[in-house]
Amino acid sequence: MEKAIRQGDVCLILTDKLPLKLKASATNVLLSVGSGGNPHTFKGGKFYPKIKGDFIIGYLEAQGTKIYHKEHSAKGEKIDDGIYEVRRQVEWTHEGLRPIVD
Numbered sequence: 001m002e003k004a005i006r007q008g009d010v011c012l013i014l015t016d017k018l019p020l021k022l023k024a025s026a027t028n029v030l031l032s033v034g035s036g037g038n039p040h041t042f043k044g045g046k047f048y049p050k051i052k053g054d055f056i057i058g059y060l061e062a063q064g065t066k067i068y069h070k071e072h073s074a075k076g077e078k079i080d081d082g083i084y085e086v087r088r089q090v091e092w093t094h095e096g097l098r099p100i101v102d
Helices: none
Strands: 004-007 010-015 029-031 040-043 046-049 056-062 066-069 073-078 082-088 090-093 096-099
Touching: 004 066, 010 056, 029 056, 029 082
Parallel strands: none
Antiparallel strands: 004 010, 010 082, 029 040, 040 066, 046 056, 056 082, 066 073, 090 096
């Protein structure tokens, strides 16, 4: 069963496990500059940033976790425990793929 949580320009997709060789970040920031110039942050759990690649930002190991963004969920949105792939949302345009800025 695929579960996705959308929050502006970020999407969390439930996955089975963490990829190998990722290191947990010491910060609570998922995306430093989201829509409106505000960061997407979280409390509870661990974030494993992905250094290179496509639109995958990293992985969030949620445990008693709330995600925050000033324009979408200033009070925080509780998410179910689990491992989530954190993606920057994109859309197709006639010029090609581009990040969604909500």
